Each structure stands twice: as C-alpha cells, then as structure tokens.
Amino acid sequence: MKKVAIVTDTTACIPQEQVAKYDIEVVPVQLIFEDKAYRDGIDISPTEFYALLQQANKPPTTSASSPDPYLEAYHKASQKAKSILCLTEPSKFSAMFNSALVARQMAKSALPNVTIEVLDCTTAAAGQGLVTLTAARAAASGQNLNEVTETAKSIMSRVNLFAALDTLHYLVKGGRVPQAAALVNSLLKIKPIFTLNHGEAHTVALPRTIPSAMKRILKMMEKKAVKGQPLHVAVMHADAPDKAVTLRNRIASQFDCAELFITEFTPVMGVHTGPGLLGVAFYSED
Numbered sequence: 001m002k003k004v005a006i007v008t009d010t011t012a013c014i015p016q017e018q019v020a021k022y023d024i025e026v027v028p029v030q031l032i033f034e035d036k037a038y039r040d041g042i043d044i045s046p047t048e049f050y051a052l053l054q055q056a057n058k059p060p061t062t063s064a065s066s067p068d069p070y071l072e073a074y075h076k077a078s079q080k081a082k083s084i085l086c087l088t089e090p091s092k093f094s095a096m097f098n099s100a101l102v103a104r105q106m107a108k109s110a111l112p113n114v115t116i117e118v119l120d121c122t123t124a125a126a127g128q129g130l131v132t133l134t135a136a137r138a139a140a141s142g143q144n145l146n147e148v149t150e151t152a153k154s155i156m157s158r159v160n161l162f163a164a165l166d167t168l169h170y171l172v173k174g175g176r177v178p179q180a181a182a183l184v185n186s187l188l189k190i191k192p193i194f195t196l197n198h199g200e201a202h203t204v205a206l207p208r209t210i211p212s213a214m215k216r217i218l219k220m221m222e223k224k225a226v227k228g229q230p231l232h233v234a235v236m237h238a239d240a241p242d243k244a245v246t247l248r249n250r251i252a253s254q255f256d257c258a259e260l261f262i263t264e265f266t267p268v269m270g271v272h273t274g275p276g277l278l279g280v281a282f283y284s285e286d
Helices: 016-021 046-053 067-080 096-110 125-139 146-155 169-173 180-188 210-224 241-254 265-274
Strands: 002-007 025-026 032-035 035-041 081-088 117-119 160-164 193-197 200-203 231-237 256-263 278-284
Touching: 002 067, 002 125, 002 146, 025 210, 032 046, 032 117, 032 193, 032 265, 067 081, 081 096, 081 125, 081 146, 117 146, 125 146, 125 160, 125 231, 125 278, 160 210, 169 265, 169 278, 180 210, 193 210, 200 210, 210 241, 210 278, 241 256, 265 278
Parallel strands: 002 025, 002 081, 081 117, 231 256
Antiparallel strands: 032 035, 160 193, 160 278, 193 200, 231 278
C-alpha cells in the first residue's frame, strides 16, 4: 500500500493516460445541458460537448458541487494508501473546495484511520493538472503526506497560465461579461489573453488573431521561464486540436521541455469560454 493517494477533479484537464499511470482518483463535475445532467469525462467527452454547445438554444450550466462524489473518491483512494491529498480548483471559482472539506468531515467516521488533506489550488485547468501530476509523482516516489503537500504547494506558486479566448459570446450568454464588451470584441475581432495568479484572472493582452495570440503567449513564456531550467508545459485547447499542435511544436522548438503534452480544456470551464480557447500552463524546474 502506498503512503499517499491523489484525488482531484475533471477541471484539472489531466490526460487519461496520465490519470491511469499515476492512479489518480478524478471526481467528475456535473454539467446540465438542456435539462439533462452529464458527468464530465464519463457521460460526455469534450468533443461531444463542444459539438452540442454550438447547437444549444440555451447555455449549459454546472451543477452545485456535492460532497458525495468526493467521499466516493476518498473511499476508493483509501484502498490504495494510508493518506490522501485532494487538490481542487480555486475556491474563488467554485464550491468544490468546500465540498471536498465537507466530504473529509464525513469520512472521519467511515475512514477513521485515513488522513485526508485538502488543498485549495491557486491555479486552475491545466495549471491545476500540472500541480496534481507533480504531487502524484512525489507520492509515487514514496514521499509522505506532508512532503507531497509541500511539493504541491511549491509547484503551485511557480505555475503560470496564459490562455486566449476565440470569442466572448459564451461569457456574455452566461452573464459573465456585459453585452457591450462582446460588441467591441465582435467589431475589433479581439482574442483576449488572460492569466491566472493566486486565484485571480486578469486580461494581459488584446491581440486581433489567434496566430498573434500564440506569438504573445510565447513571448510571455520567455519572460516567465527561468533561464537554464527545463520547463514542464501543458498546452490546452477547447475544440482546437490543430492550433494546439502548432503551439506545442513552437514551444518544443523554442524551449527545453522536460514535459510537454496537449490536453483538452474541460467542458466544465468550456461552458463559459466556448470553443476555440488556446493556452498554456507551465513552470520551470528548480
């Protein structure tokens, strides 16, 4: 039995082969689409989701987080390890962190001999995925719960995330930005790039095309990368696989990468961004 098992959720955008390799328990977030519930990654794939999204009459939503799926994940994880580290997306974005905490409290009677730590990530999507993968590798190397948690926190503080939106249409439909912003976006064909730091999203550039957005993202990566240190990089996309391959190839030719993979942007977040999103999460090794 391992010392530590890792739990996260589908917002972390971890490729299935990595989930299987490190035996990570992934909690599916629920989507509501035309009054029908889907479990992210189980009942609906990203490709299926984005096809439905473009035909939908009303925007899909995500359901309120319940502690039950986390409790189920804790039970499964407890069969593999004596302790558990659960990583959730930033509590500023959703109630998942609180649900994971409630599930931990519920687990005290059912799993009295299992120690559970819940970590509120300051990054999201593929950034959360990189933190989770680092924690999973630390656990696989035999580190104890405190050591794995500290490793995750160290990476969390170093992860950068940049992503370009192809459209503001879905943010407007979901009430996240005013109609006026979408009008400006449609007139100027802006592809805003945002970053995520300490659980806060900020717009950092306003290129006019996705190719220009790629160039800006690469320049920002150059500024943030630590010279002489290999990078760990996740390229994420929302129904834009060809653009993701292009960006991955440019990163591979421009940077020394210890890890570089493409992952699909989770439908749970794609609800708000729509298709076409392209971005990166990365950190430099020590």
